[in-house]
Amino acid sequence: LLRNSFAPPFSVTRSNHPPKSSWLKHKVIIVGLDNAGKTTILYQFLTKEAVHTSPTIGSNVEEISVRKTRFLVWDIGGQESLRASWNSYYCNTEIVILVVDSTDRERLNLNKDELHRMLAHEDLQNAAILVLANKQDMKDSMTVAEISQCLTLSSITAHSWHVQACCALTGEGLPASLDWMRSRVLAS
Numbered sequence: 001l002l003r004n005s006f007a008p009p010f011s012v013t014r015s016n017h018p019p020k021s022s023w024l025k026h027k028v029i030i031v032g033l034d035n036a037g038k039t040t041i042l043y044q045f046l047t048k049e050a051v052h053t054s055p056t057i058g059s060n061v062e063e064i065s066v067r068k069t070r071f072l073v074w075d076i077g078g079q080e081s082l083r084a085s086w087n088s089y090y091c092n093t094e095i096v097i098l099v100v101d102s103t104d105r106e107r108l109n110l111n112k113d114e115l116h117r118m119l120a121h122e123d124l125q126n127a128a129i130l131v132l133a134n135k136q137d138m139k140d141s142m143t144v145a146e147i148s149q150c151l152t153l154s155s156i157t158a159h160s161w162h163v164q165a166c167c168a169l170t171g172e173g174l175p176a177s178l179d180w181m182r183s184r185v186l187a188s
Helices: 038-047 105-119 144-150 174-187
Strands: 025-031 059-066 069-076 093-101 128-134 161-165
Touching: 025 038, 025 174, 038 059, 038 069, 038 093, 038 174, 059 174, 069 174, 093 105, 093 174, 105 128, 105 144, 128 144, 128 174, 144 161, 161 174
Parallel strands: 025 069, 025 093, 093 128, 128 161
Antiparallel strands: 059 069
16 A cells, blocks of 8 residues: 555554555645735634634644545745745645635736746646635635636646635635545545
């Protein structure tokens, strides 16, 4: 059996092989520009409540279980000075979550550039892409269709991708995101 580097050592129990979901942790990275809501989303996934955060320097990592499917989720700082180090987290990543601030129209092209730069990296050639259009509670937020068009998602044919509207503060849209993530890893 092949296991990723985050799986605990295999041990034989009464059956020869435990169910796949009991030992495999699927690696997920959360990326996006600064102030997009990445850390708030990570802890909303984990605790189902909003937490006060400060800018992430480096990364946060948490294990999240969704109906017996386990994810090891890395939230990576999005400040400009940290983006060059994102590629050090790519190895064995199954899902890339790109968090986009839906109110930040001025930097949407920068989001697009970062996304397409990531997708060109060999360590992400098999990764699925989940774009979270965050801050949908704000009246001036862009729609999922606008964000999809600006990120030129329709041009991405080598990766599975999905866009989900969400609000990190309330958790709206995040359960559907976790369901999509689970369905992706179970299908692969």
